[in-house]
Amino acid sequence: MRPVPGQISFDEALGIDDPTGLLQVAPPQTRLKHAMYRKYLAAWLRVMKGQPGGHDLYILDLFAGPGAYLAEGVKAAGSPVIAAELAMKLRLTSPSTRVHIRCVERSRVERERLDAELERFRPDIDCTVQKGTAERHAAAFAAESAGHPTLVLLDPDGIGVPMSLISTFGQRDYTEVLVSFDAHAHYRVAGTQGPTAVTAFWGDESWTQYQRQDGTLDLAAMLEGYRLRIQERAGFRYAAIWRIRFPKGHIDRAVAQAAGSTLAPEIMFDVLTKEAQKFDARIQEVAAELDRRGRINGALRVIRAFAGEVGVSWSRLYARAAGVCPASLDLEQALLYMREIGHVTWCGRLGRYAAPPAKFTFVADLPEDRWDGLERSQDAAAALVGRDVRGGELVPRSPV
Numbered sequence: 512m513r514p515v516p517g518q519i520s521f522d523e524a525l526g527i528d529d530p531t532g533l534l535q536v537a538p539p540q541t542r543l544k545h546a547m548y549r550k551y552l553a554a555w556l557r558v559m560k561g562q563p564g565g566h567d568l569y570i571l572d573l574f575a576g577p578g579a580y581l582a583e584g585v586k587a588a589g590s591p592v593i594a595a596e597l598a599m600k601l602r603l604t605s606p607s608t609r610v611h612i613r614c615v616e617r618s619r620v621e622r623e624r625l626d627a628e629l630e631r632f633r634p635d636i637d638c639t640v641q642k643g644t645a646e647r648h649a650a651a652f653a654a655e656s657a658g659h660p661t662l663v664l665l666d667p668d669g670i671g672v673p674m675s676l677i678s679t680f681g682q683r684d685y686t687e688v689l690v691s692f693d694a695h696a697h698y699r700v701a702g703t704q705g706p707t708a709v710t711a712f713w714g715d716e717s718w719t720q721y722q723r724q725d726g727t728l729d730l731a732a733m734l735e736g737y738r739l740r741i742q743e744r745a746g747f748r749y750a751a752i753w754r755i756r757f758p759k760g761h762i763d764r765a766v767a768q769a770a771g772s773t774l775a776p777e778i779m780f781d782v783l784t785k786e787a788q789k790f791d792a793r794i795q796e797v798a799a800e801l802d803r804r805g806r807i808n809g810a811l812r813v814i815r816a817f818a819g820e821v822g823v824s825w826s827r828l829y830a831r832a833a834g835v836c837p838a839s840l841d842l843e844q845a846l847l848y849m850r851e852i853g854h855v856t857w858c859g860r861l862g863r864y865a866a867p868p869a870k871f872t873f874v875a876d877l878p879e880d881r882w883d884g885l886e887r888s889q890d891a892a893a894a895l896v897g898r899d900v901r902g903g904e905l906v907p908r909s910p911v
């Protein structure tokens with residue numbers, strides 16, 4: 512029915528901001544994803560505009576979607592529109608920084624909607640929408656954005672992101688990939704549709720090692736394996752992964768992050784945990800328990816790989832531990848505990864910015880261990896250098 516001029520529509524009367532009735536309704540997991548993306552991208556823009564090549568920043572949204580949703584009856588921005596809104600904001604505070612938004616959307620209907628949604632930004636922001644697939648356009652976008660900070664958003668339905676797509680953006684400075692996927696789809700896909708999709712997601716058939724004898728999947732171990740693959744195979748210095756679970760409805764999403772800096776997973780972890788609370792969702796670090804103790808125990812477990820090594824850098828330690836222990840403060844706790852029980856020594860301070868950087872020496876035999884739950888402060892520990900632990904008591908170190 513044609514709207515009568517001046518007459519308010521049924522949708523408007525109900526407070527629904529979609530008179531066309533065409534917008535997809537965003538479920539809580541989509542709304543959390545958008546909230547997380549908005550916060551994270553704002554931080555990314557702030558950090559990256561000051562980096563080499565940062566006068567031009569690239570956002571590659573390769574599974575772009577329609578650009579608008581209906582969230583609790585109100586029209587809400589999809590990922591490319593969120594990027595455009597933040598790019599507009601950045602123009603006010605940093606007019607010399609140019610943000611380039613490159614979108615790919617396979618579906619014609621979604622693409623046309625997105626094109627229309629982005630129209631209002633076009634006078635100010637360089638944003639394009641390509642038809643076809645992410646796979647087809649990735650190499651050209653990688654070439655265009657080379658030398659500039661680049662954030663690649665891969666947000667398929669299910670797990671439709673081939674590992675080769677992520678690798679296209681590996682081995683580059685200031686380049687980061689966020690993969691948002693349906694962790695639960697592993698069960699569906701592996702169980703019912705045959706293994707091809709999981710094999711493409713994974714890059715080869717090695718994922719089958721996580722299949723138990725009865726055919727079920729050890730999903731937590733598998734996701735941690737996926738994180739290491741992104742880091743090692745796709746060519747990123749750091750990768751982290753989080754599982755996002757909604758108690759209602761068995762929703763089991765995951766976000767994998769591949770980056771060149773330890774700052775990126777730290778910011779993401781902070782953003783995710785804060786935003787998840789608003790949506791009654793649980794953020795579960797893969798292969799670790801939920802709580803701080805679980806993360807520290809996870810770090811203690813993976814650090815055992817350095818048994819007997821001398822001169823290990825903070826960055827190598829962090830790269831190994833990031834999937835189970837992304838917050839450096841937790842990793843510091845694990846190391847302070849290990850030092851107290853005589854498993855590791857180092858000089859100087861802990862942390863990303865420590866100067867001179869600490870080098871760690873691990874004893875050859877690192878038995879399986881669990882954190883004792885006692886918080887240690889780095890400063891207190893530094894003050895205690897020169898003392899020994901004997902019978903559980905700290906005593907002045909005897910002269911050698």
Ligand SMILES: C[S@@+](CC[C@H](N)C(=O)[O-])C[C@H]1O[C@@H](n2cnc3c(N)ncnc32)[C@H](O)[C@@H]1O
Nearest residue numbers: 574575576589590616617618644645666667668
């Ligand atoms: C989950 S939606 C994207 C949502 C969007 N990123 C957001 O947060 O607002 C996934 C979109 O990817 C599109 N798509 C699926 N496979 C694709 C491919 N291989 N290349 C490009 N787009 C694809 C689908 O049509 C769908 O619109």
